[in-house]
Structures are given as structure tokens and as C-alpha cells.
Amino acid sequence: MPEVRNVAILDDYQRVARTSADWGRLAAGVTTFHHHLGGPHDVVAALEPFDVLVVMRERTALPAEVLERLPNLRLLVTTGPANAAIDVAAAHRLGVTVCGTGGVLDNAATVEMTWALVLATLRHVPEEDRRLRDGGWQETVGGDLKGHRLGVVGLGGIGRPVAAVGQAFGMDVAAWSRHLDPDDARAVGVTPVSKDELFTTADVVTIHMKLSRGSRGLVGREDLERMGPHAILVNTSRGPIVDEDALLAVLHAGSIGGAGLDVYGAEPLPVDSPWRSAPRTVLTPHLGYVTGRTLSTMYADAVEDIEAFVAGSPVRELAVPPAP
Numbered sequence: 001m002p003e004v005r006n007v008a009i010l011d012d013y014q015r016v017a018r019t020s021a022d023w024g025r026l027a028a029g030v031t032t033f034h035h036h037l038g039g040p041h042d043v044v045a046a047l048e049p050f051d052v053l054v055v056m057r058e059r060t061a062l063p064a065e066v067l068e069r070l071p072n073l074r075l076l077v078t079t080g081p082a083n084a085a086i087d088v089a090a091a092h093r094l095g096v097t098v099c100g101t102g103g104v105l106d107n108a109a110t111v112e113m114t115w116a117l118v119l120a121t122l123r124h125v126p127e128e129d130r131r132l133r134d135g136g137w138q139e140t141v142g143g144d145l146k147g148h149r150l151g152v153v154g155l156g157g158i159g160r161p162v163a164a165v166g167q168a169f170g171m172d173v174a175a176w177s178r179h180l181d182p183d184d185a186r187a188v189g190v191t192p193v194s195k196d197e198l199f200t201t202a203d204v205v206t207i208h209m210k211l212s213r214g215s216r217g218l219v220g221r222e223d224l225e226r227m228g229p230h231a232i233l234v235n236t237s238r239g240p241i242v243d244e245d246a247l248l249a250v251l252h253a254g255s256i257g258g259a260g261l262d263v264y265g266a267e268p269l270p271v272d273s274p275w276r277s278a279p280r281t282v283l284t285p286h287l288g289y290v291t292g293r294t295l296s297t298m299y300a301d302a303v304e305d306i307e308a309f310v311a312g313s314p315v316r317e318l319a320v321p322p323a324p
Contacts, residue, residue: 002074004028004310008050009302011036011059014290021299026306028052036060036268044069051075052309054302057289058083059267064090075314077305079298080104080289082318084211089320097309098318101301103294107158110288114162114236117260118145118204121232121282143203143230143257146170151193151202153177153219154237155185159208163190166204174198177209199226204234211238221246230257236288239264244275251278262288 009017009032017023023030031050036059037043043066047053052075055062064087067073073096078086081100091098104110120126123142131139150166152159155175163173167189174191175198182192199205205227209215219233219242227233233256235242244265250256258280267286269275275283301316308315 002310002312004052004075004306006031006050006072007052007054007306008033008047009054009056010047011056014295016292016295017054017299020292020296021303023303025303027310028306040066048072052306053077054299054306055079055083055086056298058085059286061085062091063087067091067094067096075099075306075309077101077302078318079295079302081316086318088318092320097314099305099309099314100316100318101298101305103298103301104289107161109291109294110158110236111161111165113262113284113288114158114206114208114234115165117234117236117262117282117284118206118232121234121258121260121280122204126282143232145204148172148203149174149201151175151198151205152190152208153198153205154208155180155188155190156208158237159206160188162206162208163188171204174202178214195223196226199223200228203228203231205231207233207235207237207241209237209241211241216240217243219243221249224250224256227256229255232256232258232260234260236262239267248274248278251280254280256280258282260284262286 005028007028007030012032012034015034017032037046043060047070049072051072053073054077056079062085067087067090076091076096076098079101080103088098124140128138128140146169148171150171150173152163152175154177155163166173174193175185176193176195180192185192221243224246247259251259260282262284263286264275305315
């Protein structure tokens with residue numbers, strides 16, 4: 001049977017990994033890293049001694065050039081059922097088993113975070129909170145949801161429940177994606193529209209697509225320039241789906257009402273990132289999936305993955321993705 005000696009838990013920013021699962025069940029030393037490790041050289045220097053890595057979603061990239069420099073690595077556990085930041089093919093080639101966990105399958109946490117950002121952006125919640133704490137009083141005028149249009153880019157596992165919440169607020173909901181089935185949309189009370197119409201008519205645009213070669217830069221300058229001066233854009237999917245330079249430009253120009261962002265092209269967000277001073281924005285540090293229930297499920301499954309690997313019967317193994 002495989003033996004596990006040293007387990008590393010990466011990117012435990014909130015210091016909750018140890019209390020979210022029973023790591024004492026493992027006959028191995030467990031080390032937690034509470035800060036992002038940085039670039040490839042720093043990642044290799046920190047992780048070279050470990051034979052098991054437990055990585056939190058896509059916070060740390062593990063491409064082939066990093067995996068090849070971790071000769072002791074035998075098991076790689078990613079929280080969630082997939083991880084675009086791991087070169088799974090390279091791991092298999094190097095004899096490293098890659099397993100996933102549950103925790104994000106019902107998408108509820110991201111749906112809730114989406115609406116937190118919609119409401120906070122539309123009603124200027126952070127701005128008014130700061131003003132009140134500084135001794136001031138109300139200055140902004142919030143937008144409305146009821147009777148206005150929600151535009152959903154991607155009516156899938158997250159987009160569909162987001163749409164349902166919009167309907168509960170009394171919004172007219174429209175959707176677009178390259179592969180949207182109009183009949184499926186109509187069956188849940190959503191109006192299928194063209195991409196141009198969605199960005200032209202929606203008061204709130206929310207992005208719910210997986211990041212891929214086809215979706216990178218999917219929301220571009222022309223789309224953003226079609227939005228009205230009171231419309232807002234919310235992104236809880238992945239930063240590169242939206243042309244970030246174009247979004248910054250329309251925000252600085254004042255040609256859209258605002259943006260609520262949980263994801264960015266570079267994460268953690270660099271200290272000198274232009275997003276930190278961008279106007280009319282509500283910014284959160286990729287919190288979409290970060291809830292107690294989600295993390296408890298992920299870490300408990302990670303312990304189970306390690307036990308199954310030691311027993312010689314790995315569970316939730318990730319297959320090598322097909323070549324593009």
C-alpha cells in the first residue's frame with residue numbers, strides 16, 4: 001500500500017482547514033500554508049518535501065514545469081471536482097494521482113455571492129457604509145431591480161438559479177450564450193436574446209461561464225460600450241472572461257453604472273492593481289465558494305481522498321482532459 005508521510009494544505013487564508021476536517025485520522029504530518037506561495041520558484045521551494053498536496057481551488061498554479069520539480073509528490077488533491085490551474089496530463093505522466101472533492105456541486109454559495117454583489121453595487125452599500133462611519137449621511141441614489149432586466153451570460157448550473165432569484169425580485173430575465181437552447185430558456189421563464197440585445201437592454205449583466213479558450217475575452221469592449229449609464233456588470237466566474245482593460249475604461253469614463261467583481265485576471269490581486277482604485281466598483285477577493293459548509297465538505301473529502309489513496313483505491317480521480 002502507498003505510504004503518506006507529509007501532507008501540505010495550501011492557501012488556507014482563513015486558517016480553517018485544521019478545524020474543518022479530522023486530519024488526525026491520517027498517519028502523516030500535516031502542514032498548512034496560510035498565505036499565497038507566489039511564483040513557480042517559491043512554490044517549488046516550499047513544497048519540495050511533500051508527497052501529498054491539498055490545493056484550494058485555483059489559488060496556486062501547478063503547471064508541468066512546477067510538477068516536474070516536485071519529485072516527492074505522489075498525490076495531488078484539489079478541492080472541487082476540477083481545477084484548471086493543474087496540468088492533470090503532466091501529473092499523470094509523472095505518476096502523480098490527482099483527485100477532487102465535492103463542495104461546489106450545487107453552486108449555492110456562488111449564486112448567493114452573485115446577488116450580494118448585485119445588491120451591494122446597485123445600492124452603493126460599501127460607499128454608504130464608509131460615509132456613515134466617517135460621520136456622514138446618505139448621498140447616493142440606488143437602482144431598482146423590480147421591473148428591470150437581468151441579463152445572464154450563461155444559463156447553466158449557476159446562471160439558472162441566479163435567473164430564478166432575479167425573477168423572484170420581479171425582474172425581466174434574458175439570457176445569452178453561444179450554445180443556449182432557446183426552448184430551455186423559455187421553459188424556465190427566461191427570454192433568449194442575442195448578445196448585442198442582452199448588453200444593450202440589460203440593467204444588470206451577470207457572467208456565469210467556465211473559463212476556456214473560447215470564453216476568454218468573451219465580454220469585450222463593444223459589449224461593454226453597449227451597456228447603459230446606469231447598468232452594472234457582475235462577474236463571479238473568472239476574470240479573463242471579461243476584457244479587464246475595456247471594463248476599466250468604461251468605468252473611468254462613467255459610461256456604465258458600476259461593476260461588482262469577485263474574480264480577476266491575476267489572483268491574489270496585486271497591490272498595485274488598477275482595480276484597487278477603480279471607480280464605481282464593489283470588489284471582493286474571490287469569495288464565491290468560500291462558506292463554512294463548502295469548506296467543510298471540501299476538506300472532509302480531501303481527508304477521505306488521502307485515506308483511499310493509502311488504501312490503494314483512490315476515489316474521485318480526475319481524468320486527463322481531452323486535447324483542445
